Amino acid sequence: MTIAAPTPTTDATCCTPVMGGALSADEAERIARTFKALGDATRIRLLSLIAASAGGEACICDLTEPVGLSQPTVSHHMKQLVDAGLAEREQRGRWAYFRVVDGALDRAAQALRP
Amino acid sequence: MTIAAPTPTTDATCCTPVMGGALSADEAERIARTFKALGDATRIRLLSLIAASAGGEACICDLTEPVGLSQPTVSHHMKQLVDAGLAEREQRGRWAYFRVVDGALDRAAQALRP
Known part of the structure; x- marks a missing residue:
């Protein structure tokens, strides 16, 4: 049983090689x-x-109550989502608005397909 | 701001109500x-x-070397994936074989779509 690209191993010990x-x-x-x-x-x-x-967008002012958390806490969570490329932020006057980044999750999931 | 999900709100104070x-x-x-x-x-x-x-399946015996970890450690990681419904395990004689559960990740991702 030989293994394909990118780096073939030559010493598989058992079973079906992972490749x-x-x-x-x-x-x-x-x-x-x-x-x-x-x-x-x-x-x-x-x-x-x-x-x-x-x-497909929401003001941070409308996100706090549904999740029952303070605005700083929601902002912190949203920053993690923005940093991960899953959401984008736009400041409009006093409020930050957020959208989900189309396809970001799909791209990550795609990497797990053969 | 009263947010009701799944019932739309009628008294949003600003912006677009989340619903x-x-x-x-x-x-x-x-x-x-x-x-x-x-x-x-x-x-x-x-x-x-x-x-x-x-x-689409792999023996645990072939998973240890690519990730450079011991079999108990790989087994532990695989158990977490099985418990999360992302992989399934089949014992064949001495070895455990694993497959990715089709659609498990897609179902989770789907929940984030409108």
């Missing part, structure tokens, strides 16, 4: 950061609230 | 658990190795 097409450590680290941002129920609720909002 | 269609706290918790299991670079690499393997 190319798999992610590098760096790629895995980057993708894990995206999922880590989603590994929190509050951030999932925030994203789902934004996605379900009219026009 | 129904968003996830409940329980649903968000369940989905966050799935993503949390993916928030680790080793587990991402393990899933990608399995997805990229011939026949």
Whole structure:
């Protein structure tokens, strides 16, 4: 049983070798950061609230009450989602507005397909 | 600002009200658990190795070397992925074999769409 690209090994010890097409450590680290941002129920609720909002965007002023948290706490969660590339932020006067970044989650999920 | 989900509010004080269609706290918790299991670079690499393997399955004996970890450590990571519903395990004689559960990640991602 031989293994394909990118680096063939020659000393597989048993069974079916695991092979190319798999992610590098760096790629895995980057993708894990995206999922880590989603590994929190509050951030999932925030994203789902934004996605379900009219026009696909929400003011931070409307996000605090549904999740029952203070604005600084919601801002902190939103910053993690923005840093992970899952949401984008736009300041309009006093308020920050957020949108879900189309396809960001799909791109991370895609990396786990053969 | 009273937010009711799934009932639209009538007394929004500013901006665009955030409303129904968003996830409940329980649903968000369940989905966050799935993503949390993916928030680790080793587990991402393990899933990608399995997805990229011939026949879409991999023996644990072939997963240890690519990630450079001991079999007990890999088993522990795989258990977390199985518990999160992202992988399934089948014992065949001495070895455990793993497959990625089709659609598990997509179902979690779907919950974040409007």
